[in-house]
Amino acid sequence: MESENQHDSAKTLSEVEAEKSLAEPENTSPAVQEQPDPASTEESKDPNPEESKDAAPAKKKKKRNRKKPAKESAAPVVATVNRFQDNSHIRLLKNWNDNPNYMQTNPPSIPISQQFPNNNFPIGEICEYSGDNAYRATSEEKRELERLHSYDYEALRKGAEAHRQIRRWAQSVLKPGLDLHDFCEELENYSRVLLEGDGIEAGVGFPTGCSLNYVAAHFTPNPGDKVTLGYDDVCKVDFGTHVGGRIIDCAFTVAFNPKFDNLVHATQDATNEGVKHAGVDARFSEIGGAIQEALESYEIELDGRTYPIKAIRNLNGHSIGPFHIHGGKSVQIVKNNDQTKMEEGELYAIETFGSTGKGLVHDDLECSHYMIDFDLFGKPIPLRDNKARGLLRHIEKKYGTLPWSRRQLQRDGETKHILPLRNLVNAGIVVPYPPLCDVRGSYVSQMEHTFIIRPTCKEVLSRGDDF
Template structure:
């Protein structure tokens, strides 16, 4: 990794960390999810960066891939457990971080074990560490508190304009032994649950990413593809374009673009047994003798 790349990653990480800590004050009963998402995304832009993906706000049994709709009226409740996943990019260099707040004060142990699992996983990261070793420590720490990791959600390698590149970092022990290499950028994100320990896809998709530029029948589809060019494949929210294209037409456009394989939908994921879910995440750069947390 050259000096310019490192500088961009560190800037993205610094902004992500600052916004993560600032955003915690937004998470309170009665606050609308849409307001939280928009305030965080606007703060990222004000900080001289851009969202690497739409802010994910996952409540209770929802584990991943939920961002509010353009007219979302959902509010946080006093008994909710709320996970916020934030991505920041500077010139395509991405930092990814997440945290969970328990408004009910009923899941302190689950959050504690989740944070400990993240800390222990990061402590193992250095060149030639097996990803299975990392998954095993997450699984063991989580189980020691009586909870389960989410077996089919993983951390991931990050590259420029590529949020999920190369290897995955499992949250359970696995039968393959991919190795960590110096210079890799990794998002380490254990999840914990009091449910089954697996997520299922819903039919709800508010997040998409561009796969390929293809000929689109609708002129609004061509407009959308043009507007997506600067993101170079990074995920986007449907609501980001609700002022450019009417909501009804936007649904038709997205449906057509999915059908012709021009864009990919990210369906909301929920815990199999509707168990509560928590998530904590940092982005790290692998060094010669360990790793550096940039978030």
């Protein structure tokens, strides 16, 4: 998710659960007791005590002959599948390589904790420090600091592996004609299943963004919206996972038409350049300058006209704090004079946006993203509307300070939330984040990775085979 202010006929999770249940053998464990048939139980109640002795043997025999089948096992089946996936239908996304240790169904249904019972989650891309920070790789003091923060690293790596497995599924179903509302709903449900949480403990880090064309960010379908993905669309898929508030923020661009290759390539190169320059003591000004230089070295020809690709100057990368998607520091993606330095232990999302338009976004369209004001969370807010107070209690309990959408409220059963939500916004406790748009008719691409500045190295947590 950015700072400042969708499948061909893939099976749904419920269908996979049903098929899996049918495929599992019956549980013949002696611990499963036979349950008496309700009909035979009713027949065994004899209203006439004088005839009970004669009737009893026949009824017992009938009961023995009406044995019910044992219950089916509810335990999930861990299925090893080929991890290889051909992504050639999406421009400039690499294929997923096979992994003999990969254990996941398609669509995904096996929690990450069952795949890695010892919490040995895959480590992200390791980037060694150099120059004055080269000593950190062998410093015992720095290694001890990492051992002290192992819990945070495990949570982040767990969320990152869930993100990789979910986006592998997403890339298999992202094809022209896809209903983006249903896509977002299904994707977020896999986050809940794989991370075994639906709220502040784990699961969805923020609403799934599927911004199209000139919309750069903060768009997800509202309840009832009918939006489909087209062959000539440029779609930014931006979604997050979290474990205990440790958020993984990662995004990629979906394009099918090869005419958009340079636009997509520009943000891929720029994001990788930004990640490369990031690290302990790296200055924001230097990172921004490197990003802009890489991104704006591209141009694109559309319908016979050549457009320079511009960095969107009012969209930034950002630090990430616990339960705080925008942790307070912003990493501009253009040249600047910010002398702020990155520090050891910080978590960042480097995201870049390239546009064929003005390179400047503004609020537009109907809002779908919201979040409680981080500084006002838990503080008493005078509200006269009982429905607004009830909605606020639900949001605080379910999402805390994590972002959420109207579509998620609808799923929670808050079907009549529009007026109470408006009251919460007017009171200042809830902040709206409308779609961010460049000029109509333009196209925007995005790429984003999350990394942590560990004491001994930089770890790009969200890196995968795809990008």
